[in-house]
Amino acid sequence: MSGAGKPDFFYREAQRLGYVARSAFKLLQMQKQYKLITPGSSVLDLGCAPGAWLQVACQSLGPLKNGGLVVGIDLKKVKVPAEHCDSRVQTVCADVMKLPRAHVRELSPQQKGFSVVLSDMCPLVSGISSKDAALSLELDDNGVLRRGGNLVIKLLESEDVQEINKICKPLFRKASLLRPKATRSSSREIYLICQGLQSQAKT
Numbered sequence: 001m002s003g004a005g006k007p008d009f010f011y012r013e014a015q016r017l018g019y020v021a022r023s024a025f026k027l028l029q030m031q032k033q034y035k036l037i038t039p040g041s042s043v044l045d046l047g048c049a050p051g052a053w054l055q056v057a058c059q060s061l062g063p064l065k066n067g068g069l070v071v072g073i074d075l076k077k078v079k080v081p082a083e084h085c086d087s088r089v090q091t092v093c094a095d096v097m098k099l100p101r102a103h104v105r106e107l108s109p110q111q112k113g114f115s116v117v118l119s120d121m122c123p124l125v126s127g128i129s130s131k132d133a134a135l136s137l138e139l140d141d142n143g144v145l146r147r148g149g150n151l152v153i154k155l156l157e158s159e160d161v162q163e164i165n166k167i168c169k170p171l172f173r174k175a176s177l178l179r180p181k182a183t184r185s186s187s188r189e190i191y192l193i194c195q196g197l198q199s200q201a202k203t
């Protein structure tokens with residue numbers, strides 16, 4: 001629904017196309033522009049409820065025979081959506097901030113880390129410390145993001161964006177900021193999209 005409670009274009013499109021939330025269009029736009037998820041990718045989706053990004057991530061893996069994996073984590077218990085998801089999608093109910101990094105890594109293929117990490121956790125809920133924790137979770141030595149991997153983090157438009165952009169830029173081949181078309185006009189959210197983790201990063 002829109003901020004005024006009236007169904008908006010993206011809400012109606014989500015209903016029509018079988019996505020569980022309009023947020024699907026944010027990741028679809030990122031996919032179209034940056035091709036973050038490719039067939040066979042292993043994707044970690046932090047803050048995955050109600051599951052629209054799980055759907056888009058699974059679709060982006062292509063046919064089942066291509067392999068790949070999507071693991072979603074959320075404070076809420078999430079039922080894997082029946083539409084657009086298949087047996088490659090699994091969810092874990094946990095607080096990302098309290099999950100030991102080694103445990104998250106164990107969820108990845110051969111425990112080698114994920115090739116894509118998406119964080120759509122609400123900054124208002126998780127706060128600035130979660131952003132820092134998410135960063136260290138993803139980039140630290142033995143972190144959960146593999147070398148060459150891609151990272152998406154939701155931020156609020158503020159000075160922090162520049163600060164975090166400065167941290168990420170040297171670590172990745174490319175870092176970009178995107179305000180997706182499906183973002184509500186009243187929202188300050190912006191996504192930092194980092195492509196190609198260059199080497200084992202230090203926090």
Ligand SMILES: C[S@@+](CC[C@H](N)C(=O)[O-])C[C@H]1O[C@@H](n2cnc3c(N)ncnc32)[C@H](O)[C@@H]1O
Nearest residue numbers: 023047049050051052053074075095096120121
């Ligand atoms: C905007 S929603 C994500 C929407 C999702 N990307 C989708 O498309 O369906 C943000 C989610 O982050 C979760 N979240 C916030 N802080 C969290 C934390 N510390 N650990 C796990 N999940 C968290 C919330 O429970 C909420 O479901």
